[in-house]
Amino acid sequence: MNVRGPKLTRSYDFHESSGFTGKYVVKEALKFLNSPSSPLKTLALAGRNPKKLSETLAWASTTPLDRPVPFIIADTSNPVTLHRMASQAKLILNCAGTFCYHGEPVVNACVKAGCDYLDISGESDFIERMETVYHERAVENGSLMISACGIDSVPAELGFLFNSMQWIYPAVLNRVEAYMNLESDIKVVANYATYESAVLGLANVDKLKELRQSKRRTARPSVS
Numbered sequence: 001m002n003v004r005g006p007k008l009t010r011s012y013d014f015h016e017s018s019g020f021t022g023k024y025v026v027k028e029a030l031k032f033l034n035s036p037s038s039p040l041k042t043l044a045l046a047g048r049n050p051k052k053l054s055e056t057l058a059w060a061s062t063t064p065l066d067r068p069v070p071f072i073i074a075d076t077s078n079p080v081t082l083h084r085m086a087s088q089a090k091l092i093l094n095c096a097g098t099f100c101y102h103g104e105p106v107v108n109a110c111v112k113a114g115c116d117y118l119d120i121s122g123e124s125d126f127i128e129r130m131e132t133v134y135h136e137r138a139v140e141n142g143s144l145m146i147s148a149c150g151i152d153s154v155p156a157e158l159g160f161l162f163n164s165m166q167w168i169y170p171a172v173l174n175r176v177e178a179y180m181n182l183e184s185d186i187k188v189v190a191n192y193a194t195y196e197s198a199v200l201g202l203a204n205v206d207k208l209k210e211l212r213q214s215k216r217r218t219a220r221p222s223v224s
């Protein structure tokens with residue numbers, strides 16, 4: 001796909017690529033961009049600070065790039081910039097947290113523009129509120145909205161799927177407890193946004209309960 005024109009039609013766009021997690025997402029994406037058989041054909045980095053985007057690209061490029069990676073200036077406090085970003089993108093990968101502060105304007109812009117959206121949020125209150133507010137409009141506009149694609153969620157889901165496949169009927173899985181253990185020779189550090197997300201997650205537990213209680217209950221699967 002051509003990224004040289006002013007409009008990056010059907011491009012894959014990484015919103016907010018300058019943060020700690022965003023940088024690693026860009027590094028992984030560049031590996032796909034450089035591979036001829038990869039479905040990822042175009043990539044743009046978005047963020048509010050062009051200098052940081054430039055530093056991110058330099059840090060993440062381990063081999064020379066065989067195609068341009070444009071920058072898009074986007075600030076979550078400026079809806080016009082978000083709309084410009086979303087209307088040029090096929091898919092936005094959002095790494096700009098804390099999501100309960102910065103996430104909704106990005107979701108809103110994607111739903112309006114009809115592009116797909118994926119994020120690394122682990123903030124349940126944000127995720128479930130976005131689903132409640134935007135689900136119907138997203139379906140109408142053809143936007144696929146997926147949250148929780150970070151380490152909080154993906155290993156647990158894959159582990160659950162793998163475990164489920166090991167059972168032979170009539171034996172069924174009826175309960176899962178998952179633990180994550182981090183081991184490192186170096187000191188384990190968390191960024192401010194990650195720390196803030198964890199604190200806000202606890203602070204918003206009551207709001208989340210209220211939201212869940214306000215929703216229509218779906219039947220629980222029967223497990224015998």
Ligand SMILES: NC(=O)c1ccc[n+]([C@@H]2O[C@H](COP(=O)([O-])OP(=O)(O)OC[C@H]3O[C@@H](n4cnc5c(N)ncnc54)[C@H](OP(=O)(O)O)[C@@H]3O)[C@@H](O)[C@H]2O)c1
Binds near residue numbers: 022077097149191197
């Ligand atoms: N679920 C999981 O497994 C998982 C794993 C890792 C991270 N996360 C979540 O991901 C989020 C980011 O974490 P992090 O550690 O990468 O944090 P970080 O290094 O502080 O990055 C935050 C990013 O948000 C951007 N940002 C802040 N305000 C903005 C605004 N007004 N407009 C545009 N961009 C803005 C920052 O841009 P600037 O560089 O311009 O300041 C930066 O790129 C957090 O919410 C964290 O909880 C989840």
